[in-house]
Amino acid sequence: MTGLCTGRVAAVTGAGRGLGRAHALALAAEGAKVVVNDLGVGRDGTGGAAGPAQRVVDEIRALGGEAVAHGGDIATAEGAASLVATALETYGRLDTLVNNAGFLRDRMLVNLGEDAWDAVVRVHLKGHFLPLSHAAAHWRAEAKAGRMPEARVVNTSSGAGLLGSVGQGNYSAAKAGILGLTLVAAAELARYGVQVNAIAPAARTRMTEHTFAETMAVPQDGGFDAMAPGNVSPLVVWLGSAASAGVTGRVFESEGGRITVMEGWRPGPTIDKGARWTPAEAGAAALKLIAEAEPPLPVYGAR
Incomplete structure (x- = not known):
């Protein structure tokens, strides 16, 4: 390892398993001291145990790194503040925040209840906003005190947030919201030395193994495991380090050995009449523009 994060302190939410665990281990391997957050809940967000976070802390310490467990609910103001x-309190600073915590409650829209909607949006979207807000308040205070941070935030969106995913209206909406939050935070916090980016990872985790069972299988021939969570972590480590200076407000897809910088909404073909349209005229114009535009990528799971 290169020590890319030596001297930095990173907090990773949802780090007891899957992608979060891989990120925490990778950050520690590059010299970061890590706050490992996890509630220890099930795939659907129910239950809870302190074990997963502490096990990752024990792994990091066994490898010679430094880490501390945090079991607070980061979708509450108290939990985010305590993160x-x-x-x-443990390390005297915070340099990197990796927002990763989440769970699924998949339903088709006609079967998606309000509770399932609220729970997923709460953990994914509110669970990004609150840690970011509390970390940003700290970094702003540091900047105003003349100690300009080299702070980094890595948010976790999804292909579902970019394209939508059948049966995941709540999850897709929350992950799309995270993209909007990332762009706003990057613009607002730059003056305080904070860079904010997002990833849209694809990997084998508890959240994906049932939804994409066929494509998430572990290779049996000992070859490259494209779906291993650790494949995503090198990009997260780099984005969370001082080496990523100047990179902010970006969204990256990461899967296996592939990294893609995503190009978001931007104006396509346009027509300006210079006056109010009639409905029939507006419809004709819309059809003309659609014919000239690039076709959208398909929603995951659509037929």
């Missing part, structure tokens, strides 16, 4: 406080 930042744990980093400051």
